[in-house]
Amino acid sequence: MKEKIIKNRKLIDAFILIIAGFIVSIPLLKSNLNIYFDDGIQHIARAFGTLNSIYENGLYPNIISSFTNNFGYSWNLFYGPLSTYGLIIVKLIFGNYIIAYKIFVYIVLVLSSISMYKLALKLINSNNAALLASILYMTFPYHLTDLYSRNALGEFVSFLFIPLVFLGLYNLFYTEDKHYYIAIGAIGLLLTHNISTMLVAICSLFYIVFNLDKIKETRVKRGLLINIVFIILITSFFWSSLLETKFNADYQVYEPGAMASAEGAAYRGLNLKQLFVTKNDGSYIFELGPHIIIMLALSIMTFRMVRNELKENYVIFLFLGLITLWMSTKYFPWKFLPDKLCIIQFPWRMLMLSGFFISLVCTINIYTIVKNFNFKDVLIISIISIGYTIIFLSFLPIDENIVEVDKWNLGQFTGKEKEIVSGAGGGEYLPAKAYEDRFYIATREDKIYVLEGNAKIQNENKKGSNLTANIKNVTSEYTILELPYIYYPGYEIRLDGMISDYFETEKGFIGIVIGAEEDAELKVTYQGTKIMKVSIFISVISLLVFSIYIWKKH
16 A cells, blocks of 8 residues: 555645645635726726637737727737736636636646646655645645735745746756756746746746856756757747737827836835734735744744755755745845836735745744654645635625626726726726827717818718728818727728738827829728737747657656
C-alpha cells in the first residue's frame, strides 16, 4: 500500500489540491455573491462583448461595437485576451456567465496551486513541502482578495503563470531540464495582465543577475535565447497590434498621468498596520495572516540551517519577498520615481509577488526546522491556513439582485466629467480626443455626420461594425464625413468598392474625405490591419513549432 502511495503521490497531491481548492471556493456557491463588484463587471462585460464581436466579425473581435454608445470600444487591442477567452470557453459549455465565471476562477485557483507544486517539488525535492507551498500560495489572503473582493480576473489568472516562469529559470540555471517553462509562463502572463508581466519580468531579471556567472555557459545562453524568441513570436499577434494602435493615434491610456503618477502611488501605499490587521469597513484584505508572519519570522533561525543546494534560491526568494512587501507600503519611496515606473497604480499589487515568494520561504523554513517533516505537519498547517480564511467571510461583497450580464446597460457613457462605465471602465482605451469630449459621445446621434462640404446620406444602414450608405449630391471640392465609429485601426472603408483611407477627427471618431461630384456607395467593415493578419499567422506557426520543440524535449 505504501509503495502505491509513493508511486502515485503526485496524483494524490493533485486530488488534495482539488479538494482544498473546493473548500476555499465554497463562497462561490453563494447565489448572492457579487461577482460584478469592483473589476468584476469589466472583465465579465469584456467577455460578453468579445463573444458577440466574434459572432459579428469572426477572426477579429478587437472592437466591441455595442460599447461606447454603439460607437465601438476596444479592450482587446490593449489588454491581454487569455482570461477573456478562458471565460468565454467555459461560458459556451455552461451557457451562463455567472456560473462560467465561478467555475473558471475555481479552475484557475487549482491550476495555480498545481503550478506552485511543480516549482516547489523541483526546488525542495519533497512532495510534502511542495504540497504545503501550494496550499499556502492558494490561501494567501491577497490571492483570495483578488478572487472575492476585487474580482480582478486578469491579475488573478496571473497567479497561475508566475511559478512557471521561475520553474523555467530554475531549470535553466540549476538543471538541464525543461527550461521551456520560462516561455510558457511568460506567454501566459503577457496574454493575461500587462502590469503583472512587467513586475514578474523585473523580478526575473533580478534572478538572472543573481545567476549571472552561469550565463557564461553556452547551454544557458542558448536556452535564454530560445525562450525569448518563442515568447516574442507566439505573442506577436497581441503586442504587434498593441504597438500599432499606440503609434496610430493618441489614446488616453498612454497620456501622461492618465493611469498612474508617483504621487498617486505613494498615497495608495499600505500602512504597516494593514499588513497585520484588516478593518471590516469595506477595505480589501492586505494582511498576511499570523500563521504566515510566524513562519516568515522563522527565517532568522532558518537562514543558517538551510541545506546548501537550497541556499542560493532561498536567499533570492527571501530577498524578493521582503522587497516586494516593502514596495507594497507607503514607506517605499514611490514619490521619487518617474510616473512611467508607477504604472502599477496601486502599490499593494506587489502583494501578488510577495505571496508567491513568501509562500516558498515559509515552506522552506518549516521543512528545515521541523525534523522528519511529514504529511501530518502539512495537514496541520493547511487546516490552519484554510481555516484562517473563514474569518474573512464577512468581507464578501453581497448583492441580492444578481442578474446576467446582458441585463446590464453596458458601455454607455452619460457625459459626466468623471464616470466609471460598466464594460468600458474609465474610458482609458478611448482616443485621447474622444476621452476629452465624452459629452459628445453621450449626445452624438448614431449616424454619419457631414463635418465639412455638402453631401446627402441615403439608405444608411448600420449593424455593429458593418455600415452601408449611399453618398449623394457631393458638390464641394472635398467633403469630410465623420462615421459613427470611434477611431481604432483595422476598419476597412470602401467607396464604390475601392479601399479608402481614413483619419481621426477632432472628436476621436473616424473621418473620411470624398472628392467633388463623387457620388459613391459607402461600405464599412472591421477586417483588422495587415500587421494584425500577418502577426496572427506568425503566432500560430510559432505555437506549432514550440509544441513540436516541447514534444521533442520529452
